[in-house]
Every structure is written in C-alpha cells, then in structure tokens.
Amino acid sequence: MLLMSRSVGGYHHGNLQAALEDAALDLLETTSAPKISLREVARRAGVSHNAPYHHFGDRAALLSALGVRGMAALLAAQEEAVASAAGPVERVRALGLAYIRYAAAHPQTFALVFDPDYCAAGSPSAEMAPLIARNEDLLGGEVAALVQEPGWEGRDVMALSAALWSTVHGMAQLIMLGHLPLEAAEPALDALVR
Template identity: 90%
Template sequence: MSRSASGYHHGNLQAALEDAALDLLETTSAAKISLREVARRAGVSHNAPYHHFGDRAALLSALGVRGMAALLAAQEEAVAAADGTVEKVRALGLAYVSYAAAHPQAFALVFDPDYCAAGAPSAEMAPLITRNEELLGSLVGELVQEPGYEGRDPMALSAALWSTVHGMAQLITLGHLPVEAAQPALDALVR
C-alpha cells in the first residue's frame, strides 16, 4: 500500500502531504504536481496544504530535500556494505545511478535549479549536500592512496567521478542508456 493510500486521519499533516506528493512524484513530473491533487491524495481539504506550504514551490522544495536525503541514504548504505576502497567507490556510484533510475522524478527535483539553486541551497538542503560531498571526498581521499590511483588530484578525480556518474544517471533516466549498463561502466571507470 502506498504511503498515503488510506488518506490523512490524525498526526503530522505536513508529513502526510509530503508522502502524498512523493507518491505522485513516482508517476508524475514535478511540473505537473498540484497542491489540490496532493490534498485529494492525502484525504484533506484542498486548502490544507497551504497551511504547511505557502505555495507549490515550497512543497516541491520540501520534496527535493526528501529526495536528497533518500539519495544520500542509499549511497551511505551502499558504501557501508562494501569492502575495500575501490569497491566502496563503485558502490557509491551504483547507488547514485540506481536511485536515479528508481526515482527519476525525485532525482530530477533534487537538481532542479528552481528548487535547489547551485551555490544557494536551502537551510534544509545544505547539510545534506555537505554530507554527500564529504562522502565522495573522503572516499576519493582514500582512493588516491590505492595502487594505480596514487598521485592523482583528489579534487579533479572527485569532479570527474561525480560528473561521470551523474551523466550516466541522466542518460538512464532519460532512456538513452539501460540501467544494466551502470555496473560494467562503473567497473570500467574505477578498475
């Protein structure tokens, strides 16, 4: 059963509205989500969302934060389950691409400049971005100590890895590359 299928009854209305919107985001682009439809899915009046989100943009910003938190959690879990630095880097990249493939609309919203401007993230988004950058940075810092990687510039390698993985995620979400290509591509990248 979906998070909001039974509608809102009691408790945290803001979370219920966000859950209903996340359900919509699984099948609908952010551009097509309306507060009225979110309210209907949550089982509340069409005015209820305005009490927690001044407008549609505020709701979508909150969904972007939740999407970033989910993307970060997927990466952290994958890294924690992997053994060895090279394998952790592969796991990080695969988790990034897999999240994008499974949740393309939420992934797009995380990077939508209308809701998360580069260089000016919201107070809620900023610590998530920092954690994500630190996760990649720490792994690359370890990677440049590994045989075959030593002496590489960690900043340049971080940028190259993120750019490559993000581009792969974009190509997959847009249907230009099958998700099955991710693992062999990541193997080729960090082998």
C-alpha cells in the same frame, strides 16, 4: 533505509505535513514536478484543497521540501552502499552504483533534487545545505582513500571527485532518459574504477 515513507491511505489525524509530502512523493513516482498541483496532493492525502497552504505557502515550498527528502534518500542510499562495501575501489563503485540506481528508481524525485528552481547551486536552503555537504564529504572521503591505492596514487582528490561525480550523474541521466539500460551501469562503473 530510504527516508521517503509513503502514505497508503488518506490523512488520519497524524502529521499533516508528512502526509502531504508523502502524497506528493507518491505523485512524483508517475508525474513530473511541474505537473504536481497542491489540489491533487490534498486529494491524495484525503484533506481539503486548502489544507496544504497551512504547511506550505505555495507549490514551490512543497516541491522544495520534496527535494530535501529526495536528497536525504539519495544520500542514505549511497551511505548504505558504501558501508556494505570493502576496500576503496569497491566503495567508490558502490557509491556510484547507488547514485545511479536511486536515479533510475525515482527519476522525478532525482530530477527535483537537482532542479535549480528548488535547489539553486551555490545557495541551497538551510535544510538542503547540510545534506549536500554530507554528500560531498562522502564522495571526497572515498576518493581520498582511492588515491592511496596502486594505480590511483598522486591524483588530485578534488579533480577526481568532480570527474567521477560528473560521469556518474551523466550516466544516471542517460539511464533515466532511456538512452542506456540500467544494466549498463555496473560494467561501466567497473571500467571506470577497476
């Protein structure tokens, strides 16, 4: 279950902040974060062009909120994939595949999650920090189980976690940029972890 709900029509006396975020997430499906304007978000949400300023002081605040929602959705996709896989090797494979598939399905949102202008490494927002910690714990826990498996035993959990994340993130980037087809992800992950 992804946490990125979408607004189908304009705002209709519900939660204006959520309606604005939903409208902005819709825009992120086709527009990069630097090209999103609060005026266009307001138009898509069906509210006045000043309405976003009541919830977000500026465009950067809106994009930071979208980054948090994107991180929550990425994490949920990975947790769901891990929960449905059996065995350490399969869970690590599922984790990586969910990461790559999320990036391929939501490239602009994925890019925003890792954009240092909205989520500076080492100093995430109060909303982003627990999501990052959960994501790191998920990967670290699955890698800790993996290094108990024959052929993997004795490997350093932190080093292997960093290597796997770097590889999967790089593959996601290559797929998002069109240098690799999405279909390459499964065999590549099989080659990596099996």
